[in-house]
Amino acid sequence: MQGGLERATGEKMVLNFGPQHPATHGTLRIVLELDGESVLKATPHAGYLHTGFEKLGEHLDYNQYIVVTDRMNYLSPLSNNFGYVLAVEQLLDIEVTKRCQYIRILMAELSRLADHLLWLGTAALDLGAFSVFLYSFREREKLYSIFEKTTGARLTTSYTRVGGVLRDLYDGCVEDVRQFVSNFPKALKETHTLLTKNRIWMDRTKGVGAISADDAISYGLTGPCLRATGIAHDIRKAEPYSSYDEVTFDVPVGTNGDAYDRYLVRMEEMIQSCGIVTQVLDNIPDGPVNLEDNKITMPDKSDAYGHIEGLIHHFKVVMDGHGVQPPKGDHYCATESPNGELGFYIVSDGSGTAYRIRIRPPSFFHFQALPLMLEGGMVSDTVAVLGSLNVIAGELDR
């Protein structure tokens, strides 16, 4: 018989998508069973970046573990730092200072912007829109300069500490961030004009990888992927942690739960994050950033070098069995990370090291639901769907 399509019918082909492939966004692997160009079955495989983070948590003390959280979702390490220390602080029953809470929210929202920008750039790049990639990386670079000046690192930020943050904002940080957020909506509009009504972009993403609200809940989807199905759930609103109850913002939702809606939800979330950042900058109070509790936070360096009490406190905090020791018990703390619900479940036996740390990563659930979104579609949609989910291998496998 002539004609490729007819000959393909009934003949199955297995395509190994990943783990080493530029469009898989990390070491993800999907085994696709194809009939011609349509996907009959998709089987995602996890574990190629398994690093044993949960086991490590049982051997590092509470402050040492912060550097491990950087490496979970490596697009927004500041959000992970925040979520983790919040869990430890809730376990300790302490609340950090107002200024510290505002600084953390500021950094978490900026990292949400950075995460969504990288997602936007790579998702568009996968579908052939190269300019969007350059536009979003241009903006992301400005954010990373702010992160670098604040934390000393671009990726491995390790900015938060139990009971505070590494250091206060640098001089001029408020002005830098203000300048960024005042220019950002205009820059994002450029992307809107390139993609939102673009015929090709709409054809490639509308109705592609759709998931219903009921399925999304059953599969445990959270964050933008859940909101794209029409459920207006945001942990920042439902269970306001830190000072999120003092800022106002909207929770954007979609209707169809497809790749296009996930795109629109994330685009609107970036605008909302800008609003939160502006409110934080307007209302950020003065005062100490670190909790003044010598058993939990490090004393000021001048104190450690100049006074014997300071020196003693300094050593006590880092010595095993003398520093941060939450009471016996367990606690689950969820935060709204850029990808969805990032939860830390910590079991403490009263010592300086956690008895068990469990990380509930949003990507794990998104990757699991992939077959539902791929099967019955075309093989070229695989890239569009995977791009729209923003699965991060670092937090998927931990």
Add this chain to the structure above:
Amino acid sequence: MSEENQVEEEPKPLVLEKLEANHADALLAQDESRGTIVVVIHKEQAYAVLEYLKTDPELAYTFLVDVTAVDNSQMESELMQFDYARFMVVYQLYSYQGQCRLRVKVPVHENDLSLPSVTGLWQGANWLERETYDMFGINFDGHPDLRRILMPDDFDGHPLRKDYPLRGRGERERFNFDKQNR
């Protein structure tokens, strides 16, 4: 109002009230810790209780946030509390309707490491139970595809058990692919 009335106890959370009314024999312990209600339930009734929590229209814990386990073998106080059950399987639930969380714990003894799978209730439980099996060796009866997920298929042991060393057993430079393929 007299002073005695003012120290009146807060009303019991609805979920505890309903569980006591419908599944009293399954409840081993209940607690409220840092704003989250925690219930410990019998393994035999675990599926029935979880199904009840999900399907009851007033409770509607429709979102299975997480399934994991804790190896309590080095925590004597926990061991003693639940008849020396080595593992505690922990379910985190969330109700979109009531906007509240619930933690359900199920003690599992080492000599009978099986537990009914909840994949029939939540699709998302599939990988969570696979990971718990992979890391702790707990078998979920009725699971459609109980394989390792993070560790390689030919891996020996369960890394998150407390008797598994941090540096692993028998470090290796590479996995022996040739042997597998032969």
